Amino acid sequence: MLDPQMSSSPLNLAVLFSLSALSLTTGYYLGQITPSRKDEIQELLKQAKTKAEREKEAYASEHETDGDEESGEEDDEDDDEDEIEIDSICLNDIPGEVRMALVIRQDLGMTKGKIAAQCCHAALACFRLIGTDPSRASYNQEMTHRWLARGQAKITLKCPDKETMDELFAKAIALGVNSYVVHDAGRTQIAAGSATVLGLGPAPKAVLDQITGDLKLY
Template sequence: MSNLNSNIPAYFSIAFVALATGFYLGQTIPQLSGQEENKPLHPKKGNKNVATSTDHVTDKEAFNSEEEEESEEESDYEIESLALNDIPGEVRMALVIRTDLKMEKGKVAAQCAHAALGCFRLIATDPSKKSYNPLLTNRWLHGGQAKITLKCQNKEMMDELYAKALSLDVNAVVIHDAGRTQIAAGSATVLGIGPAPKSVLDQITGDLKLY
């Protein structure tokens, strides 16, 4: 019993130290945890498995670069084509491709898409445009949106076809390449003509061969 009484001060000392230590840790650990949560991540340089802000910028720049490669310029001279509404028959769009540029198939497909959309924008999307013609647009849309791809030998021939289309009140669009792949900047690649009644379109492109 005397041994137990003699050890009581020691027990009190141990308990006091334990309580003090627990209190200190309870105050310190949450602060450290908060600092870790709010601390920005700074991965070490050279760690290839960690994406950094620089990596994100690089990805974005690469995306913009690819996007810019597909951007083209187009001539959009507006022609009033309302007189074509009285001409019966199938309504078509012609896509005339220059063969002297020797474009690859994927390039040709992209340029034709630009030309088709350019023609559609001229006659179908903006009522304030002189070229706006919803009746002709509906005839083309409801008739299957017919498109025909044709060949022309060079820019001079393409210019003649463009001028002839405008003289017959047919809207046309010339696509000029941005020059980031395959061919020189500003090259006229595809001529989009129409939509227009087939009988009128044949007056412009009737002598051309299928692409």
């Protein structure tokens, strides 16, 4: 009868060999960062900083306005950043999968890249509302934990127009679902202030289905 330790030794040797090879490879590449290479990296970082500062100055110069116009622009930005803090604690007793739904307007003609960026805005905003600040009325640690622990499930759905999105938003508020509507800054493709994506959740799938059950997958 074979000794269990002997039968597992080839596997142990393979693991040790792999770790040794990885250590040697890492050490090799780290050794390539010579003083001259470090200087080169520092120079590249310096160039990147200079370029960023120039672009910032150019953008500021391009968007210079007088006092009245600037005041109006600030008001617009405030409108875009309005957040409704929805208390979703009542949903914690509902079992099952917790997910986030991202509802995308189809009548704006956004490109896929634009849509991806807007969905990112919606997802981050929803997470910020529900999971980062205990002083917010929308803070729900239990729901956030359920969502994070199961892979942060998300689903993207199609919405035909703003009227439909407004109805979905109102229904979500009524059901106590954490929600956020992204309003575009208007720098590319679409008009400033356009509602682009509605973020819903994290919330139990059973509840989200009551809101978005009739929508098609994006």
